[in-house]
Amino acid sequence: MTITDIAWPERYSAHMMKTIATPQRMLVRGEGCRVWDSEGREYLDFLAGIAVNALGHAHPALVSAVSAQVATLVHVSNYFATPPQVELAERLCRLTGAGEGGRVFFCNSGAEANEAAFKLARLNRRAGPSRILALKNSFHGRTMGSMALTGKPQMREPFEPMPPGVEHIDSTIEALEAAIDDTVSALIVEPIKGEAGVIDLPAGYLARARQLTEQHGVLLIIDEIQTGVGRTGAWFGHQHEGIVPDALSLAKGMAGGVPIGALVTFGWASDLLGRGQHGSTFGGNPLATAAANAVLxxxxxxxxxGNAARRGDELRGIVDDLRDEPGGDVLGELRGRGLLIGIGLNRPAGHAIYEAALEAGLIVNAPNESTIRLAPPLIVGDAELDEFRQRFAQALAAVADH
Known part of the structure; x- marks a missing residue:
């Protein structure tokens, strides 16, 4: 008897930590942009593991790379180098534009990448107490350092006191100009606030942030954990603004579901972390780095x-077309870029739409009651977009009278 043959929700509730509600489905298989649950039902996956499964499910390139690496070498610790590790570091320096002066630190998650970024910021010593600026309503992770950076008080308060020195400011250029001076060590921002509901920064924000941080010797750290790896129709979200940061934190889509994270530094920021100041037993292991090389x-x-940019425009068009369908009056503004889309809602209906979509065989996400988040695999094509139109329309119609 397997777990899919019995009452798995009860077993889940009995043995899993109570950090989330018991899931409504148990997924057992995936292929392309589709997954199947333990009862054999098929779903169109327009969340991709929260922007993780860049190549969808069971992509041959990833399957082949992971299978070959498992049969060769899985783990060696950070006392040794491996070919996929070095190859991936070189690849990331090329894709990010960090170039010859760039350096990469590998870890296992986005939160760990931001922990490394926090330590990097602390090493940019300033006059007086270290000040690190982050944005209100931001999300950078749930470890103590990354949570200190996160601009959501409700997440921090149960675990206070947080590591000191972080100040959360409004997401306006005016607030940024008022806060930055020579006592600030670093500024960390997301190009798009994914967990807040796919909220865009104001026009010109990143360009002004780059000007001010350079003027005052402040590290500009861009959290590209959700927006990176092609998700927004550029390799990295900040590249739409034509700026070069001092550091990037990466994870999610980089290895298509195999856990990995990275901090990439540029120029002078690459000299801040020295020998023995940070490390990770599993970080940069040959299995994860081989997977990332295959995915990238x-x-x-x-x-x-390019597909993310084109399909993102088409997906927005589909959502706009649904405004005139039953239940379409709930659809408000569209936010985000590429295949990271936030659909603003005209009334609190996020959870109801999520549940109705699931019943219609469509996986989306409601980060809050006023937003539906779409983040399909980057391989999404015509057939998947057509099915999305049908299934999302069905979900909207189901909640039309609620």
Missing amino acids: GEIEASDLV
Whole structure:
């Protein structure tokens, strides 16, 4: 008897930590942009593991790379180098534009990448107490350091006191100009606030942030954990603004579901962390780095960054067309870029739409009651967009009278 043959929700509730509600489905298989649950039902996946499964599910390039690496070498610790590790570091320096002066630290998650970024910021010593600026309503992770950076008081308060020195400011250029001076060590921002509901920064924000941070010797750290790896129709979200940061934190889509994170530094920021000041037993292991090389290589070879830009425009058009359908009056503004889309809602209906979509065989996400988040795999095509139109329309119609 397998877990899919019995009452798995009860077993889940009995043995899993109570950090989230018991899931409504148990997924057992995936292929492309589709997954199947333990009862054999098929779903169109327009969340991709929260912007993680860049190549969808069971992509041959990833399956082949992971299978070959498992049969060769899985883990060696950070006392040794491996070919996929070095290859991935070189690849990331090229794709990010960090170039010859760039450096990469590998870890296992986005939160860990931001922990490394926090330590990097602390090493940019300033006059007086270290000040690190982050934005209100931001999300950078749930470890103590990354949570200190996160601009959501309700997440921090149960675990206070937080590591000191972080100040959360409004997401306006005016607030940024008022806060930055020579006592600030670093500024960390997301190009798009994904967990807040796919909220865009004001026009010109990143360009002004780059000007001010350079003027005052402040590290500009861009959290590209959700917006990176082609998700927004550029390799990295900040590249739409034509700026070069001092550091990037990466994770999610980089290895297509195999856990990995990275901090990439540029120029002078690459000299801040020294020997013995940070480390990770599993970080940069050959399995994860081989997976990431396969995923990034496939994204590049198949122009999936361009596909994200094109399909994102088409997806927005589909949502706009649904405004005149039953239940479409709930649809408000569209936010985000590429295949990271936030649909603002005209009334609090996020959870109801999520549940109705699931019943219609469509996986989306409601980060809050006023937003539906879409983040399909970068491989999404005509057939998947047509099915999305049908299934999302069905979900909207189901909640039309609520």
